Amino acid sequence: MGIVGTTDLKTSGAPIPLYGVDDKLVRELSTALGNGQAATATNLIAEIHGADQADIFERLSPSLRRRFKDLLLDQVQPEFWVNIDEGLRVALFCDMESYKISTLVQKLETDDAVRLLGDLRARDRSEILKCVSEPTRALFEEALCYPEDTAGRLMRREKVTVPEHWKVGDVIDFLTDVDELPEALHNLFVVDPLHSPVGYIPVYKLLGVSREEPISPLIVRDIKVLPVMTDKEEVGLFFRQYGYVSASVVDADGVMLGVITIDDVVTVIDEEAEEDILKLAGVQGDDFYDAVIATTRARISWLLVNLLTVTLSALVIGFFDTEIEKLVALAILMPIVTALGGNAGTQALTVAVRAIATKELTVNNTARTIGKEILVGGINGLILATILLFIVGFWFSDVGLGAVFAMAIIINMVVAGFIGVAVPMALYRSGIDPAVASSVLVTAVTDIVGFFCFLGLAAWLIF
Amino acid sequence: MGIVGTTDLKTSGAPIPLYGVDDKLVRELSTALGNGQAATATNLIAEIHGADQADIFERLSPSLRRRFKDLLLDQVQPEFWVNIDEGLRVALFCDMESYKISTLVQKLETDDAVRLLGDLRARDRSEILKCVSEPTRALFEEALCYPEDTAGRLMRREKVTVPEHWKVGDVIDFLTDVDELPEALHNLFVVDPLHSPVGYIPVYKLLGVSREEPISPLIVRDIKVLPVMTDKEEVGLFFRQYGYVSASVVDADGVMLGVITIDDVVTVIDEEAEEDILKLAGVQGDDFYDAVIATTRARISWLLVNLLTVTLSALVIGFFDTEIEKLVALAILMPIVTALGGNAGTQALTVAVRAIATKELTVNNTARTIGKEILVGGINGLILATILLFIVGFWFSDVGLGAVFAMAIIINMVVAGFIGVAVPMALYRSGIDPAVASSVLVTAVTDIVGFFCFLGLAAWLIF
Known part of the structure; x- marks a missing residue:
């Protein structure tokens, strides 16, 4: 057993390395790989959890990753492949022979195997599947038929279910007979004769119950099920909402197809939140491990859209070139109006995007939410305008300019509140992911309106 | 059993309401509450999951929430209180008598009860604890001794552990004798004579094993444990990393204090990601259900910091007022330089903040990451500058202006790449949450450098 950071625990104050991986280990491995000491390197990673092996690999420099690939890749644990960054995994798979990958995926739970296969190109995938033996291949192929990002892809297809009329002894004999029980069999699903789920039995409730007792009173019947085409984001919300450890997945006729367990949902919830964070900042996907060119390509598209919107703002400024020539203070102060509006808009929009994602913002309360954000924007606009009135008064000693500046700020802050809710909601209702396009639209509006x-x-008022 | 959306399942294409709550129900309840029809309203929420009851309450308008409080609050299920928005819960608790709240928290699992109590003011909390009977009160008080956001607050204190030398029969007898087993007892922890965790037994492995067998071969020994003072964000990473369903929490001497289960970690992971998203946008916490004044107050602090930084940028522009007077095109083009720099900086910083949160960006690879972001910024700067050179050439027919504009864009994009990684990393190393202050610092730098x-x-070059 490994108590992580046992020594650190006793010297309070020192940071506790919760992971097996610490920087010292990474440095030692880097040295060993750099010097080509295969035996030393193998020893260093031998006793380490597969997830931590993946972390170590990720932290190496690109040249040392190649060394790792040549010297150590055959010795990593299967969990290495489940935990490693998707881009790096696909790159490693490219250089591996199909039969090796097929051996690997057969060692994994079906849900993990399907996720790994789903990331590959269709041609590579069928090469690998050729080397997988039946009936596992059929299971993989069936799962891959469901669209990505659905419950069908997430579910585990090992179907250990029991009929309602059984006795406790029948269940125990059945479970003892099954060749290989799925890992983490915490709840046992009970089905009716049409194979629709009726409920589940928490396995620990079977302990100490006489073999002659019927299972019926042990069944938790008040359950909700997941249709197989449910989007994985919805699956995450579903588990969070009802606090389930596992849920049954059903087809259109209510027939049970498989089980989704909470450990897979944790990954989904994390990935979905990560995606939203990155999308709101105009990053297409986690590019932390991508090479320079791939990252550049992913980031430029958002910057090009931004180029378009700022050029529009510049055109707006261009209309007023004679006014700016006469009163340079306008050029000095105008970025303040747009910056404050942009920030207020981003605040409102971020709260709205999250509320849409968690189903808190719906058609029912959109009007109420917009009303609230307009008020918030207006009040904050008043506060900011008052402070700025003093600053501008001292700086330029121009009351007319100060009044125009304050009015523009208040108007732009109110617009920001409105737009911050209206844009993501409109995108959502048009079937567009609000996280991906809201920022650019909201700041475009606050920039143009502000200027x-x-x-x-x-x-109008000064000249 | 409730198959959610059974009918919708069969008519493909229609959206499937995954939650028990749909807008129609909310509308019906609103009408019933509006007309004061207590019986109708009670019927509408009677058969509904507590988590869904919380959702319904959240979706009502403030005035109808007051009606709900008067008419229905005594009939909600305990899960209502676990799932409802924190701000709304605290407000409801304010108007409830202490003994009612104490009855409620005693119905919950200790970890949920402690979370609810932790949100209250110390004075209200001790009032409530007075009404809680021993030994539950001692459990609550002990848990509340640990700082918020630590493993100690998250763990469940029901300690069902067994010694290593027992036989399967001993375990089954013990579990049958325990008054009340904790819900979701999927893994049974095994401890040594000093009460340090040795490993765990997945409960389903006990089924069908003879009572005379020792439990020793069933124990999964390769486990990692959580020190009680571990930050809850680390707890989330720990569970994600190792795919555990439950983990034991230990004190400084390695003695087992309690258990954290994955269902509580799901909430933590979700909350931490939510916090990061909102902080990056300058929102202090989820204020979706807060009243206008509370939201205004929470949002203004970030806007005031922003006011300071944009005033600094305005001062920078002010230095060059004579140049702008001579060449208004400068005022027209300058927002393009800062907008592109700000966006590139936000892209780099968001990826960096996430990589820090997931421990992917460490001291070891900071230099490499900065190098990469500088290159990405430089290349994208080149691309954008080339496009803009054409636009400016056509617009102002001024080669010198175009050259200066292009140079400024490239420099600002390179600075954005550097600052986007350096700022969050520097904040992190100074013990400041990089999510909360990075945006404002990064855009302040790109604004000032850009102008x-x-x-x-x-x-320097034109005049």
Whole structure:
């Protein structure tokens, strides 16, 4: 057993390395790999959890990763492949022979195997599947028929179910007879004669019960099931909502197809949140381990959209070039109007995007939420405008300019509150992921409205 | 059993309501509450899961929530209180008598009860604890001694552990004798005579094994344990890393104190990701259900910091007022330089903040990551500058201006790549949460550098 950081525990204050991996180990392995000491390197990773082996690999420099591939890849544990960054895994698979990959995927639980296969190109995948023996191949192929990101892909297809009329003894004999029980069999699903789920029995409840007792009173019947085409984001919400450890997946007729367990859902919840964070910042996917060119390509698309919207804003400023020539203070102050509006809009939109993702913001309360955000924007606009009125007063001693500046800020903050909810909601209702396009649209609006209000009001009221 | 959306399942194409809650139910309940029809309202929520009851309550308008409180609050299930938004729960608790709350928390698992109590003010909490009977009160008080956000607060204190030398029969007798088994007892922890965890037995492995067999061969020994002071964010990473369903929590001497189960970790992972998303956007916490004044107060602090940084940028622009007066194109183009830099910086910083949170970005690979981001920024800067050179050439027919503009963009994009990694890493190493302060610092730098480079280069090279 490995108590992680036992020594550190006793010297309070020192940071506790919760993971088997610490920087010292990575440095030692780097040295060993750099010097080509295969035996030393093998020893260093031998006793380590597969997930930690994946972490170590990820932390190496690209050249040392190649060394690792040549010297150590045959010795990693199967969990290495489940935990490693997707981009790095696909790259490693490219250089591996199909039969090796097929041996690997057969060592994994079906849900993990299917996830790994799903990331590969269809041609490589069928090469690998050729080397997989029946009936496992059929299981994989069936699972791969479901679209990515659905419950069908996430579920484990080992179907250990029992009929309702059995006695405790029947269940125990059945479980003892099954060749290989799925790992983590915590709940046993009970089905009716049409193979629809009726409920489940927490396995620990069978302990100490006489073999002659019927299982019926032990069944937890008040369950909810997942249709096989459910989006994986919904699966995450479903598990969070009801606190389940496992849930049965059913087809359109309510027939049970498989089981999703919470450990797979943890990964999903984490990935979905990660995706939302990155999308809101205009990053297409986690590119931390991607090479420079791949990262550049992924990031440029958002910057190009941004180029378009800022060029539009520049056109708006261009309309007012004579006013700016006459009063340079306009050029000095205008970025304040757009920056504050953009930030207020981003605040409102981030809360709205998350509330849509967790189903808290619906059609029912959109109007109420917009009303609230407009009020929040207006009040904060008033506060900021008041402070800025003093600053501008001292700086430029121009009351008219100060008044126009304050008005523009308040208007832009109100618009930001409205747009921050309206844009993501409109995108969502049009079937577009609100996380991916909201930021660019919201800041485009606050920029254009900000410049136009401030410069336009100045042109109208001052000159 | 409730197959959710059974009918919808069969008519393919229609959206499947995965939750018991649909908008129709919320509308019906709103009408019933609005008309004061207590019996109808009670019927509508009677058969509904506590988590769904919480969702319904959240979706009501503030005035109907008050009606719900008066008419229905005594009839909600305990899970209602576990699932409801924290702000709304605290508000409801304010109007409830202490003995009612104490009855409620005693119905919950200790970890949920402690979480609810932890959200209350110390004075209210001790009032409630007075009404809780021993030994539950001692359990609550002990748990509340651990700082918020630690493993000690998350763990369940029901300690069902067995010694290593027992036989299967002993374990079954012991489990049958225990008054009340904790819910979801999937793994049974095995301890040594000093009460340190040795490993665990997945409970289903006990089924069908003869009572006379020793449990020793069934024990999974290769486990990692959580020190009681571990931060809850680390707890989330720990569970994700090793795929555990439950883990034992130990004190500084390795003595087992309790168990954390994955269902509680799901909530933690979700909350931590949510916090990061909101912090990156300058929102202090999920304020979706907060009233206007509370939201305004929470949002203004970030806007005030932003006010400071944009005023600094305005000062930078102010240095170059004579240049802008001579060449208004500078004022028109300068927001493009800062907007592109700000966006590139946000991209780099978001990836970095996530990589720090998941321990992928460490001291070891900071230099490598900065190098990569500088290259990505430089290449994207080149691409954007080339496109903009054409636009500016057509618009202003001024080669010198175009050259200065392109140079400023490339410099600012390179700075953005550097700052996007360096700022969060520096904050992290100083013990500050990188999610909370990175955005404001990064955009402040890209704004100031952007304005200064563009206007400064223009002043130097054009005039």
